[in-house]
Amino acid sequence: MKYIVDIKCLSVYIKGKKILECIDLKIPRNSIFTIMGPSGSGKSTLLRVINRLIDLIPYAKVEGKVYVFGMNIYNVDPYILRKQIGMVFQTPNPFPHLSIYDNVALGAKLNGVARNKDELDKIVEWALRKAMLWDEVKDRLREPPSKLSGGQRQRLCLARALAIKPKLLLLDEPTANIDPVNTRKIEETLTSLKNEMTIVMVTHSPHQAARISDYIAFLYMGKLIEWGPSSQILIRPRSKLTEKFLRGEI
């Protein structure tokens, strides 16, 4: 299985409005695949199709075929799919009623990634370290996430996603609230995680895309304008729209 995600003419409608239009996309295994595009172009929606969270939106209609890990996503129980897919959302959403520790531990516990307290402690620490949050929270793991800053919450959500040891990681602007130093560190983390998982990331920053991605896709108003190896997209985009976007004109 060379491609972790294989999307064939995917269209999405919400309340009859076309949000995505016949998208064709293949995401190679163990790569960092970046999705770029102006606000409202459908990036978050595309991520939500991959783990079927789109099912939660009433009146959303999905057409076309999507294969993840070689399975047609509409032929498996969604939770079996989602157990192997971590997701970090555009706005940080740690569970307000759980402690920092439990936010990270919950998924690992439920999915059987950790079978006892020791393993759980290890996973939590590993995930928090990978998310560059460990040093800031190691002495207050029992506190609620409401005491964290926006950027810390975002990193907590990254840790929560990593703790389920996913094969596929979906990141929706994971560094939007995070300072440059930590952003760089997280980028290093992502690069190091590439051996263990495939990463699909939405970002608005061409610089970030240039730094870490292997492939870039450019979405515009629900259409996939082009996609390919990052160097090609960044240096010699085929479409005028991509060029304009990269220059910051749309």
Next chain:
Amino acid sequence: MTSIPRSDKLFFYALLPFAGIVLSIFILLLKILVENSLPIFIREGLGFITSNIWRPSETNSRIEYYGILSPIVGTFYTSLIALILALPASIALTVFVNEYVPHRFKILIVNLIEVMAGLPTVLYGLWGAFIFAPLLKDYVMVPLNNYFWFIPIFSCKPTTPSTMFTASVILAIMVTPFITSVIREAYEAIPLSYREAALGIGTTKYEYVKIMLTMIKPAILAAVLLGFGRVAGETIAVSMTIGNSFSLSMCLFEPGYTISSLIANQFGNAGFYHYMTYALYGAGFILLIIGLTLNSIGLYILVRWRKSLEET
């Protein structure tokens, strides 16, 4: 105040009398209640709530004595049993309606629940007393007593359909729609982003529901307290099914009393006795305190929970 525009100010002054009337009626009621219950508290002191004696006398008012321990205990006892039955039902109903029922039917069921919550309670009483109570006796109380006689609450032989057990079950049926609607509102108020977070880590439906329910735990507690307030004050359906007797038994299959059913049952005779009216006002005062306490704590928890939802 100063920043309110002129026209709004007029509007404000136009509304003032109505708010004033409502408030003064409430204060007046409170005054009457206090004034009329004072004599019994002065005469009997703490004995009014700690003793279980109901001794009216037409001829000699000096020997009259009223102690409402049995109705007080009965109120809490039947309410507790009712809530124990109603809470799981309400949670199950909430989850069922939100997670399993297709959208169209959901609206139907939700409206049905609201209608049930608003039905005149005398209907529950009628239905409970004439149809439900005898069935309950033959098919639930008797078997429970036969097989679980060693548990104190089931230890006595049910001799009549009108028992504390019957009243508790009727109360549970009546309060379930109310508790359900409080819990359901909270459940539906959970932001989509938390639902996504819970499903995003690969939870099964059961795990997901468990996370959602722990998230609204404070609201569930509030629903129980508010439901308690309702059940404790419920009058007509209880007096029609509880048997109205001053017993102080642990056993649910005995007839009993609650404060409100006591008042409903006795107020017709109260005029014949010197102190009974005061005693009933006193009982009403106790009921008011119970209801106010439960409702204020419940509302406080609910408001605080809603705020916490907005903050995160």
